[in-house]
Amino acid sequence: MDVLVTPTPRLQGELQALSSKNYTTRYLLVAALAEGTSTIYYPAHSEDSDAMRRCIRDMGAVIEEDDTKMTITGFGSRPRDVKELDVGNAGAVLRFLMAIAALAPGVTFINRYPDSLGKRPHDDLIDALGQIGVDVRHNDGKLPITIRGGAAKGGKIQVSGNVSSQFLSALLFLTPLLQEDSEIEVLHDLKSKVVVGQTLEVLEQAGIVIEASEDLMRYRVKGGQKYAAKEYVVQGDYPGSAAVLAAAAVTRSDVKLHRLMENSKQGERAIVDVLRLMEVPLTHDNGVVHVQGNGKLKALEFDGDKATDAVLAMVAAAVFAEGTSRFYDVENLRYKECDRITDFLNELRKAGANVEERRSEIIVHGRPEGVEGGVEINAHYDHRVIMALTVVGLRAKAPIRIRDAHHVAKSYPIFFDHMKALGANVEWVAPN
Ligand SMILES: O=C(O)C1=C[C@@H](OP(=O)(O)O)[C@@H](O)[C@H](O)C1
Ligand SMILES: C=C(OP(=O)(O)O)C(=O)O
Structure with missing residues (x-):
């Protein structure tokens, strides 16, 4: 139209x-990564937040909803074996879930917007995931992307921050769930640095402990952490x-x-x-x-x-x-x-x-x-x-x-x- x-x-x-799109996608994700039931008040309703909701449901989260809130029972660190995920045109949803897919046996992110998200580059995240043993098949850094997880344990990761902060945020969501501790170093510049502050805020609310350097370029993340089920209010x-x-x-x-x-x-x-x-x-x-x-x-x-x-x-x-x-x-x-x-x-x-x-x-x-x-x-x-x-x-x-x-x-x-x-x-x- x-x-x-x-x-x-x-x-x-x-x-x-x-309601905030970026907080809604984050709260949905941390609720899915918890083992109990979380409640999100005033979640955003839009194609991007719907994309995150659809994908975490496909990965095994159980979601109920009324006019003001959503309750989500998460899958913790064990997403269901799902063959395909459709993130619509949502860049952040794709990048965050590419990292979480490292916990799953094998999933393909389909290319439903070839002229928009289908043109966006994900090489920096693909490279970072490769450093911790995640097998990523891709179309020259772009969708469709297939991720075979299971092997990731944690360790030292370098990620470039000069195209998107979403790659770093994705690793910050994943690494607490890996068996071993991780150290993340951001190379080059970090664009959209302020958004990383929102990621860290939400992780802290979800009970995750991350040590971040003041300039947000280095992180120490203990492995084997658990996301807590919580109540969140979207601003x-x-x-x-x-x-x-x-x-x-x-x-x-x-x-x-x-x-x-x-x-x-x-x-x-x-x-x-x-x-x-x-x-x-x-x-x-x-x-x-x-x-x-x-x-x-x-x-x-x-x-x-x-x-x-x-x-x-x-x-x-x-x-x-x-x-x-x-x-x-x-x-x-x-x-x-x-x-x-x-x-x-x-x-x-x-x-x-x-x-x-x-x-x-x-x-x-x-x-x-x-x-x-x-x-x-x-x-x-x-x-x-x-x-x-x-x-x-x-x-x-x-x-x-x-x-x-x-x-x-x-x-x-x-x-x-x-x-x-x-x-x-x-x-x-x-x-x-
Ligand atoms: O982490 C997020 O939720 C987002 C990060 C930003 O992207 P970049 O880091 O690619 O600039 C922003 O533009 C996007 O709308 C949402
Ligand atoms: C760039 C945006 O979103 P994303 O990167 O998540 O597609 C946006 O909302 O303007």
Whole structure:
């Protein structure tokens, strides 16, 4: 399905932020790795969290669910013998479960999104798993991937962190369950470092002890640990909310978003500081972000690696700022659902934005007067491209049609319902 975004000068209303995708995938996983029954309150419902739920169920977790919570009886360190797993288009789910598959006799991760997840590289994790004796068959580092586990015992592991932090997180979930102790060393740089903080936080909540160096580049993990069955409460999601807040920032608005913890470990909470630096009138108290936009924004420079999943929303806001903005240290955006630099900027340019790319930078020459619009956008299977182009469409001169906008459901299935509730002129239309 496509979505037609028609220019909308004013947004108003209050919303509950959706639940965090990254915490939901982690809580589901640690609950599956425990032997007792855990409860997760307010889990996210999206294609990615459904993918984790489906896979852990296939691996033997027993899941019950009502409106507010899920109870999960885990399989501990012994997943059921399953031949195939379908992770949809979810990178984190794939990478975390590739590591956990080291505990299973043999499983193939199928390639259901050849033009999106099917193009993403997993070599660094494949190499790391190889170091502890896991046999991985793959298609030049990509899906489909078959993992024959059983032989892994632990030991010294070196993993590169300069493409994705998910490889390191995957090893941190696996190694406590191995027989022997492990030492993990991160080579090169560690991108999306803040997300590793969320992994460590969840592991600690699940009763796992990991010794991490202050710079998060070295870890000591005792083997033979057990995940405890616990109760978890999922906090609000900053990456998805970043798009809603950016929409409020580029319009005249009075928008409140609840459930956004000030002290969250999600790096994407930087959206609040970024909008503040752009001189957007807002407050953030008691978990409520209140934007009273006047449509005026100032350009800024920002290290995008600190808030990787909010960069596209920030760029969308910068499209209408006075001056030139620069988002640097963002090369790993190229290895996401699409190339979030080249592909995304091509779509922005179509809509009338003045943007330039470098290998690891996005440069935006702001157009406070608005952009032309009147074009069709290719979503590139990317929920964050869809949300960012929606923000741009609100302040275009003519409507923007976003093709295959249903891929927004990867993280935020009710994004357009939320935008409508705030008064945005967005409607689903059948593809022509
Ligand atoms: O660990 C996670 O849950 C995630 C890590 C990040 O990926 P990278 O480490 O590849 O940047 C982020 O972009 C992704 O949405 C979720
Ligand atoms: C990149 C993302 O997710 P993943 O890497 O898990 O597919 C995202 O949610 O923006």
